[in-house]
Amino acid sequence: MTSTTALLAQAIQSLADPNNPTFCCRYYICLLSHIEIEHAHIWENPIIRDAPYASDNLRLTLMSLAESMSLLDVLSAFITTNRSREDMAALAHRMEHCECDRTDRLVDGMHAWQWNVTAYCRDPSGFVCRTDTLEALIAIMADLFYNALQLHDHQQTRWPQTRRKCLAGNDETAATMLCRWLDFYPILPLLRAISAAASSFGRLVLVPFLHSAHLPKNLVAILKRGVDSVPADFAGGFDPFGVVYPITIVFITMNELSNIDDGVSEAYFYREYCPLLLATLNRVADIDGKMVWSSNALWEAGIRLGGIVHAKLVLPFDETQYHKRILAYSKERRTMILQVQTPYQLARNIMLTLAELPPQCMNIRCADPTAESMCSGCKRVVYCDAQCQSQDWNGPLPHKKVCKAIRALGDAAGFPVYGNPRLVPPQLDVDEFCRRAKGAVSESAVNAFNKNIIEDDRIRRVVNDRYSARYQRLLD
Numbered sequence: 082m083t084s085t086t087a088l089l090a091q092a093i094q095s096l097a098d099p100n101n102p103t104f105c106c107r108y109y110i111c112l113l114s115h116i117e118i119e120h121a122h123i124w125e126n127p128i129i130r131d132a133p134y135a136s137d138n139l140r141l142t143l144m145s146l147a148e149s150m151s152l153l154d155v156l157s158a159f160i161t162t163n164r165s166r167e168d169m170a171a172l173a174h175r176m177e178h179c180e181c182d183r184t185d186r187l188v189d190g191m192h193a194w195q196w197n198v199t200a201y202c203r204d205p206s207g208f209v210c211r212t213d214t215l216e217a218l219i220a221i222m223a224d225l226f227y228n229a230l231q232l233h234d235h236q237q238t239r240w241p242q243t244r245r246k247c248l249a250g251n252d253e254t255a256a257t258m259l260c261r262w263l264d265f266y267p268i269l270p271l272l273r274a275i276s277a278a279a280s281s282f283g284r285l286v287l288v289p290f291l292h293s294a295h296l297p298k299n300l301v302a303i304l305k306r307g308v309d310s311v312p313a314d315f316a317g318g319f320d321p322f323g324v325v326y327p328i329t330i331v332f333i334t335m336n337e338l339s340n341i342d343d344g345v346s347e348a349y350f351y352r353e354y355c356p357l358l359l360a361t362l363n364r365v366a367d368i369d370g371k372m373v374w375s376s377n378a379l380w381e382a383g384i385r386l387g388g389i390v391h392a393k394l395v396l397p398f399d400e401t402q403y404h405k406r407i408l409a410y411s412k413e414r415r416t417m418i419l420q421v422q423t424p425y426q427l428a429r430n431i432m433l434t435l436a437e438l439p440p441q442c443m444n445i446r447c448a449d450p451t452a453e454s455m456c457s458g459c460k461r462v463v464y465c466d467a468q469c470q471s472q473d474w475n476g477p478l479p480h481k482k483v484c485k486a487i488r489a490l491g492d493a494a495g496f497p498v499y500g501n502p503r504l505v506p507p508q509l510d511v512d513e514f515c516r517r518a519k520g521a522v523s524e525s526a527v528n529a530f531n532k533n534i535i536e537d538d539r540i541r542r543v544v545n546d547r548y549s550a551r552y553q554r555l556l557d
Contacts, residue, residue, distance in 0.1 A: 088112070088187055089152055096155040099162040100172075104188065105179040106218045111191040113156075113221045153229060160222050160262065161255035169265050173215040204269050205324055207310045216266045223262075223270035230277040252282070256289035264295035267303055269327060272334045279337035290338060291350060291552070301354040304331040305361045308368070317371030325372075328365060332379040335386065345414065345545050346552035347386060348393035355390045359403070362387035366404035385410045395542040415541070422549070424527045425515040430548040431531065432490050434540050435461055436497075436506040444469040445478060445537060456480070459487035460498040478536055486522055486530035493521035 092112050095103035102109070164172065183189045210217040259278065263271040275296070278286050290296055307327030315324065339347050351358050366384050369377075388410020391403060398408050422430070442452035443462040452463045456470065462480070464470040473480045490496070494517050496506045509517070518527070535541050 091187060093151050093155050096159055099155070099159040100164075100168075102159070102176065104181050104191075106176045106215055107179060107213050108181060108188060108191045110213065110218050110221060113218075113225065116225065153225065156222050156225065160219065160226065161258045163254050163258060164261070166261070166265065169261070176215050176218070177213070205310070205326055207306070208269050208327055210266075210268055216268065219262055219266055220268050220270040223259075223268075223274040227270065227273040227277045230274075230281050252285050253289040253292075256286045257293065260290065260293040260296045260299075263299050267299050267306075269303070269330050272300075272303065272330050276330075276334040276337045279334075287338065287340070296338075297351045297354055300331055300335060301351060301358045301361065304328060304365075305357065307331060308361055308364050311368055315368070315371070317368070317373060319373050325368070328368075328383075329377075329379055332383040336379060336382055339382070339386075345389060345393040345417075345549050348390045349550050349552040351390065355394055359387055359390045359394070359396075359407070362390070362407060363404045366406050388412075389414050393545050395538045395545065423511075423515070424524055424531060425518050426511050427531050427535075427544075428486075428490060428518060428522075428527050429494075429509070429511060429514040430544050431534055431540060432461075432487070432494065432496060433506060434543045434547075435487070438539065438543070441539075442469050443480065444473040444476065445539075446472060446476065448539070455499045456484065458484040459491065461487050461491050461496065463499055478533055482533050483530050486526055489521040490518055490527075490530075493517045 092109070179192070181188050181192065183192060210220045256278065259271060259275050263275065275290065279290060304327075307325070310327065311324050338350065348355060362384060365380065366387065369380050369384065372380075384404070384406050387404070387407035391407055391411035392414035396403070396411075398412070400408065403411075440450060440452060440463060442449040442465045443456075444464060447465060447469050449465045449469075452465045452469070454464045454466055454470065456462050456464065464473065470480075475481065491498075494507065494509055494514055522530070535544065
């Protein structure tokens, strides 16, 4: 009978230096395939029935064996060790080309097992890892990481004893490496591990995740890949762990990262990928409309994210381009920008936006960039001619409702009148602007000014991008 202790001691020693593992991918994949996860209702066991030592009563459990805890420690160190992309590629090349000492009986036994595509495959077609590769090994490590955290949260395992044990040291490095591995291998087990870490450790790892240059790109890419894999003739049967599962796991991860909801900030995380994300979420909404389980809260949160992105980008309310549920959430979110800033703070940001806009006719039906005729009332906006000014005075966003407020706020705060070349407005902080503005314009008048002028999409777009990103302040 094989000695469990001997095999584990050999494996642990071989990973003592995470940069120089002794054995190849096949050895470690076979070893980890013997691990039995008690309380498997949380997730299925990866144990392989025909693994070489299964018949020898080798059962590595996350629950009770001290050796298993030590193995998890070295595996955690392996997956969270700081590596460049070049280091990762070199590691893959080395570990995928076996140079193990096959004269060792235990080592040779591990190599006797041949990968079966059904042996370790819990993800749907199109998301299965390549066999006998570092990708497959990282997938199993990530799933063990995920399961250990799930069991720990249910107080059913002793690992990790501390967060440092789980993340093998520095929170930022560990979170960064999980994201970097996901960029190297965009596989679902890594998403599960990231969502579990965010859920278990909160802000300590959330901020590094939100700082990641890789995570938003891969969340959007995997979501699109999941949507692309849904058959065209999919009729929406109850299938939460079938073809729609990749979509769900992306939404689980997104949900763990989305505790900064002020109407637009959540979209800042996906800043560079918003158009692709929105296009993909349009398709998700169509699929969700077919589903018998369409009340699923995670999918609803994903569709709501589409509304947040639509609102951030200040896109048109066009049902031929955007799903009606996304548009409904966008309309709801457009008003939230008024709730995350004080009235005078929002007025300051609007006035700065007006002062910094490139020369253009303020008549929203025109917006000619060569306009030069200044409004004699407020002296802070321009029009093409008297006709454009007349149209805007009583237009969809009537200038007559804001003209006096613009003049009063501009004069009180020392904003220069419209000129060519334009003068730079004073860079007043919020407190100083509020002090000056309160003496010139009542709060009720400021509220009316804000509600009217923020509906000009040109103004809203700048204010969204520059002033309402609580996400950026969280990271700072």
